[in-house]
Amino acid sequence: MKTKARTFIEEVHDSRYVLSQLVLQQLILRYRRTVLGYLWTLINPLLMMTVMALVFATLFKAELKTFAVFLFAGMIPWNFFSSVVTQSGSSFINNEALIKKIYLPKIIFPLSITFALLIDSVLSFLALSVIIMTIGGSLSWALIFIPISYLLLFFFALGVGLIMSVATVFFRDLQHVVLIAMQGLFFLTPILYRPDELMGNLVWFVRLNPVVPFIDLFRAPLYLASLPTSGVILESILISLSAMSLGLFVFLRQQRQIVFRL
């Protein structure tokens, strides 16, 4: 007698080809028939961050070069997290026609979104790194920690994404709520500012914000040229494990109901 978990894992393993096709579909579609094609993945965040760096460096009277690196290190994990959470929300709804006609393991829909966004994120990370180096950033050995940062961030985002994907099927309002919530969370996450620059009642919110350690995972090697502190590493391992377990729990409990509620 096979256990449920075992069958689930086997099923996901068996559908890795569909999964790769769905990831490919998303990567190709976004830029088909645009002149610059896939380059937009790199240009878009680059222009975005340049504008932000210029505006906020002036506003905060910070030195542009250091501030650009600081901002970039925070934006990379944030952009990935926030896109996974918002896009997973509509993953079942957008594939309604397919889900109602052919049986596929449901998890491949949010999973394919997370993989596609991870590829995007890694590519823009590489492009931005090159630019940072050319404007005078420094290489450090701490950069070898980045893959681990990505791994932890991936499971954290996937866990939250799984919850969102299921919850949105039941409560369609969430599609709109999540956009506003992410906007708010952005300002409660020390991306534009240093955590110690914050004062007043908001400090507590920021302290409880689960995204913060993941920002540190990227900021330490990129901006401070050092490994993240063991406290931060431990904290993010704990958070991503809990997010993933909770996500899987919600997902496995509700996955059979999804098709009835689309």
Add this chain to the structure above:
Amino acid sequence: MSIIRVENLSIRFRIYHDRSPSLKSYFANLFKRKSQTTYSEFSAVNEVSFTISAGERVGIIGRNGAGKSTLLKALCRVYEPSDGEIAVDGRIAPLLEIGAGFHPEFTGRENIYLNGAILGYTKQQLIEIESEVVAFAELEEFIDTPVKYYSTGMYMRLAFSLATSMHPDILVLDEIFAGGDAAFLAKAKSRMYAMIDNANIMVMVSHDHQLVTSLCNRVIWIDHGKVEGDGLPEEIVGRYLGGKDLG
């Protein structure tokens, strides 16, 4: 040997009387003591039991909305049983609707791989059948054009050729589908029949009673989600058509 065993299968849908519950009303209801049901349940399939063994060609007939397609979808695992059990032994091909999963922006060739993957082909299988699928669909010239520029006939031809190039143990069909001109239709029919002949078990839903009588050796008549008749094609189709004339 393939076998399908269905025991006391029920599939129930919730019908919401006002609208799908919003987040607000969900939380509002959480704090209310009495739980008011704003939905009623509807059994599309109601305590259905049957066994289909190897070699059987089963036609499912019944009025619109009788639960035929829901039953087929349950066999293909799209709908999870609300009650009862389905045991399927053998590789089942989901041919409920061809072209499901086609992406209009993708070229014909890209869609062979995308849709093929969704239908359960492996990459190796797709590489092997690619040229045969293109040739059968007569789309050599247009295979690298996005399918949104295809005519309805071209689209149907490609979807049909791809869906029918597998050889499943259990073939599940929702109406015999084929589009295109007369020449293609003839070709498609013989391919379809070959596929049916090769399958260990075939289950089809159709409103074409002549087709059902000629292709099947057993007919199940479904009405209001229940089995109304199960037996030889002529007998059941006759009873079904007779009953229809009376009422």
